[in-house]
Amino acid sequence: MVRIKHISMNDPLYSQEISLRTAVLLAPLGYTIEDYCNIAPGREEKCEHFVAITDHPSGEKVVGAATLFIDEDESTGKIQQVCVDKQLQGSGIGQKLMIAIEARGFGELGLSSLYCHAQLDAMSFYDKLGWSVEGHEFQEAGIAHRRMFISAPKPVEATDS
Template identity: 50%
Template sequence: MARIQFIGTDHPLYEQEVDLRNRVLLDPIGIDVAWLEERWPGMEARSEHFVAVIDHPKDGPRVVGCVLLLPDEPEKGVGKLAQMAVDPQRQREGIGRELCTELERRAFGELGLTRLFCHARKGADRFYQSVGWVPEGAEFEEAGIPHIKMVCEGG
């Protein structure tokens, strides 16, 4: 099973996290993490990074999942979940659920946030629903693909 680790952008596993986000989320829509950083400078450093790691006896730690938390976004007390990705070979094993649980624990625990939201790609909304999040509002387009806002209340 994967273990969930909380890392910063200076951590040795950050490079693998970026590679995973590029492969799973961003390449298919023609952008990458460098492009995001150019568009929203400082966002990477301001985000909290959670990675799911599997330790390989020969190759060492491998990042198989990740998610970001932007605290106090867009206002104090609210947090945004972003960039949730699981390696295609390890999907449907409970890794996404584990990442979400850790992120919620941190957000509603130490950070004292009261509400989380994300812009879920259509299709992935069923994943968020299965971990207890609820849809809010109408479908909208972002980065050329249909999305739906999902929310999770703390407490």
């Protein structure tokens, strides 16, 4: 059973989060976590960190991760570093992570929208969650991306009965 945890960087699971992000996202681009952090100093610390975990005889195992960065206007948030253990991809973990972050962003923080820079290969993952694409294709870390976003759900209006 996979569950999602919102952790701080002091949590013992944070080092597993970094190992997973490195294996799935950074190392294939030739980046280390230090390289990533140097691109935007201080940003990693400002992000909220989410991990998907499973129980393992040796303790909790991180099998998915993502971060949420709240923009300075405090009304939008950027989801970054979304990744799932290669052997478990396609089993619904990524979707579970995204739903938990949307609940945090819209339900708890009251954000008006969330966005991400989606690799072209991953666009249909976001599309299936109801995200929309906007703007032109652009390069980031040598990979083609599109900006995708989702707006906060509209409050349900009370009806007279």
